[in-house]
Amino acid sequence: MLDKRFIRDNPQAVKDAVAAKGLDLDVDELLQLDQDNRKLQFEVDTAQATRRSFSKQFAKADEARRAELRAEHEAFDGQLRELRERLAQSGARLAELMLQTPTIPWSGAPVGPDESANVVLRTVGTPPEFDFTPLDHTELAERRGWAEFARARRVAGERAYALVGDLVMLERAVHSYALDLLRGREFTPVSVPALVREEPLVGTGMLPKAREEIYAIPADDLYLAGTAEVALVGLHAGEILDADRLPLRYAGIAPSFRREIGSASRDVRGLLRVHQFEKVEMFVLCAADEAESARWHAELLATAERILTDLGLCYEVVECATGDMGVGKFRMNDINTWFPSLGRFRETHSCSTLHDWQARRANLRYRDADGTIRFAHTLNNTAVATPRLLAALLENFQTADGQLRVPEVLRPYLGGRELI
Numbered sequence: 001m002l003d004k005r006f007i008r009d010n011p012q013a014v015k016d017a018v019a020a021k022g023l024d025l026d027v028d029e030l031l032q033l034d035q036d037n038r039k040l041q042f043e044v045d046t047a048q049a050t051r052r053s054f055s056k057q058f059a060k061a062d063e064a065r066r067a068e069l070r071a072e073h074e075a076f077d078g079q080l081r082e083l084r085e086r087l088a089q090s091g092a093r094l095a096e097l098m099l100q101t102p103t104i105p106w107s108g109a110p111v112g113p114d115e116s117a118n119v120v121l122r123t124v125g126t127p128p129e130f131d132f133t134p135l136d137h138t139e140l141a142e143r144r145g146w147a148e149f150a151r152a153r154r155v156a157g158e159r160a161y162a163l164v165g166d167l168v169m170l171e172r173a174v175h176s177y178a179l180d181l182l183r184g185r186e187f188t189p190v191s192v193p194a195l196v197r198e199e200p201l202v203g204t205g206m207l208p209k210a211r212e213e214i215y216a217i218p219a220d221d222l223y224l225a226g227t228a229e230v231a232l233v234g235l236h237a238g239e240i241l242d243a244d245r246l247p248l249r250y251a252g253i254a255p256s257f258r259r260e261i262g263s264a265s266r267d268v269r270g271l272l273r274v275h276q277f278e279k280v281e282m283f284v285l286c287a288a289d290e291a292e293s294a295r296w297h298a299e300l301l302a303t304a305e306r307i308l309t310d311l312g313l314c315y316e317v318v319e320c321a322t323g324d325m326g327v328g329k330f331r332m333n334d335i336n337t338w339f340p341s342l343g344r345f346r347e348t349h350s351c352s353t354l355h356d357w358q359a360r361r362a363n364l365r366y367r368d369a370d371g372t373i374r375f376a377h378t379l380n381n382t383a384v385a386t387p388r389l390l391a392a393l394l395e396n397f398q399t400a401d402g403q404l405r406v407p408e409v410l411r412p413y414l415g416g417r418e419l420i
């Protein structure tokens, strides 16, 4: 969320961001509430000061005067209670609106209502040519006995899957390769909880907006996070980090869970859009400096591109439009990978800069060199997310007889095998 002072000083910029991102926040209502809230706070403070003076008067008064003071006190206490109640209500409404305030998108973001306004920045590699009719990943996996769909559905319902045999080993190889690459780039591997409390979901921005997307476990007041990003943002919530620890760089691992309510009929077959998947998540927490954030955005994007290039996959980098990036993003680039069975690119990575929008919600702060305490900047990107990336590997590297050519970088993790 934004800083109140920023909103007071730049109401039009915030309104423009609300419009560009297609949000329904009433900034005038927020500013009016902010004003009412400050006035009410002043009235409560004044009333409390008066109340404190009562005790002094009471101590000096004779019995007759004390009886008068008790009656005044009684009436006054009622007014003070009523004032405090109004302040609590307006404060709660203000806090609710503050959580909806959007990061101002960067000036290079295409302005548009949704992903249809996204712009392809570059395409890297070329889609593979086949001298046979390529199969889609579901057929390939079932033909090799590498996946169970019908049996998994009996266990877990729609969008369920089980990976079997070499496809499990391929998934491990992809994750191990990504983790080794990230460790080489000073990212610390962190295996984080997928079972999370409400606070980190609010801190990351998943709540209150996308509640219907999240599996809830009310009996324990817990939720299943849709991405390791949630626990990574929550890990240092409420702390004040020393500047010399920044930038924090984590390679977060956790199973990810999504209800996919919004995608009802899309991708119901196969491995592209499932309720439970695995992801290695890149997370950076850096100083509150726009150039520093831009540097890490470029670094995170380049790292994901390096992974796809190493795997030999053809992909495109996309500049996401204001209506696609979401309320908290300053900038978002998706990377879409080529899927032969679809004859088009599908999103496999998403790289975001959020400046201090998450840090303000999660209370992520650091003490800078001159001792000032500031909200940090956070960024995240996908390193690898499977099984969607496995589907891309299956389809792009299939042979005529349904085998899989193993990308060179993965062979060390598969006993050197070139074909599986």
Ligand SMILES: Nc1ncnc2c1ncn2[C@@H]1O[C@H](COS(=O)(=O)NC(=O)[C@@H](N)CO)[C@@H](O)[C@H]1O
Residues within 6 Å of the ligand: 226, 227, 228, 229, 258, 260, 271, 272, 273, 274, 275, 277, 279, 281, 347, 348, 349, 350, 351, 380, 381, 382, 383, 385, 386, 387, 388
């Ligand atoms: N329901 C799903 N099934 C399979 N893969 C998914 C699903 N949802 C997302 N993913 C994969 O996870 C990647 C990141 O998801 S994201 O919501 O776009 N972004 C994030 O979660 C950020 N934390 C960056 O990883 C997607 O690009 C996609 O490859």
